[in-house]
Amino acid sequence: MISIIVATDDDLLIGKKDSSNGMPWHNKEDLQHFKKTTLHQTILMGKTTYMAIGRPLPHRKTIVVTRGELDDERVEVRHDLVETIQEYKNKKEDLFICGGASIYKQALPYVDELMISRIPGKHEGETYFPSFDEYNFQLEKETQMETFVLQIYKKG
Numbered sequence: 001m002i003s004i005i006v007a008t009d010d011d012l013l014i015g016k017k018d019s020s021n022g023m024p025w026h027n028k029e030d031l032q033h034f035k036k037t038t039l040h041q042t043i044l045m046g047k048t049t050y051m052a053i054g055r056p057l058p059h060r061k062t063i064v065v066t067r068g069e070l071d072d073e074r075v076e077v078r079h080d081l082v083e084t085i086q087e088y089k090n091k092k093e094d095l096f097i098c099g100g101a102s103i104y105k106q107a108l109p110y111v112d113e114l115m116i117s118r119i120p121g122k123h124e125g126e127t128y129f130p131s132f133d134e135y136n137f138q139l140e141k142e143t144q145m146e147t148f149v150l151q152i153y154k155k156g
């Protein structure tokens with residue numbers, strides 16, 4: 001299954017440039033949810049998100065997409081996002097698309113599932129999750145966590 005995993009606020013904000021890790025908030029519970037979901041899995045992210053995190057996340061295979069070069073032996077560098085997604089679809093392996101905005105936007109037509117942590121409130125930042133109205137996702141499950149609502153959408 002190809003999944004998007006993302007945390008957004010009420011306005012679908014996802015990123016803030018001058019924060020320590022690129023996120024507009026510090027939400028420990030969401031970080032734990034992200035860790036639990038992606039541990040020992042393959043995660044894919046754009047170069048900007050990778051640079052904002054600053055290192056590969058432990059115990060996960062990390063694919064970083066860039067149209068340029070990235071000299072980092074700790075991750076697998078790919079130059080074609082859609083080709084990489086199709087490869088995982090074909091071999092029926094799970095892939096977690098972890099952002100950022102430009103990667104989410106391009107991946108939306110190909111993913112089977114959206115896993116959205118809805119962080120309540122409005123925050124400061126400049127990067128937003130794209131609208132996904134046109135892709136026919138249906139809300140399948142909604143779980144009230146302590147500090148956010150976890151929504152699972154599947155493609156209809």
Ligand SMILES: NC(=O)c1ccc[n+]([C@@H]2O[C@H](COP(=O)([O-])OP(=O)(O)OC[C@H]3O[C@@H](n4cnc5c(N)ncnc54)[C@H](OP(=O)(O)O)[C@@H]3O)[C@@H](O)[C@H]2O)c1
Pocket residue numbers: 005006007008013014015016017021022023045046047048049050052065066067068069078079080081082098099100101102103104106127
């Ligand atoms: N809230 C969340 O859950 C969450 C999750 C992830 C990220 N974020 C935030 O989102 C922000 C970053 O988003 P962003 O849109 O600016 O950047 P991004 O999507 O992380 O990365 C963009 C870069 O990825 C590469 N790229 C994009 N499309 C590509 C393609 N089709 N093939 C190959 N490479 C491709 C390009 O790298 P080159 O320029 O090197 O070619 C591009 O500059 C940060 O603030 C981050 O913290 C939030």
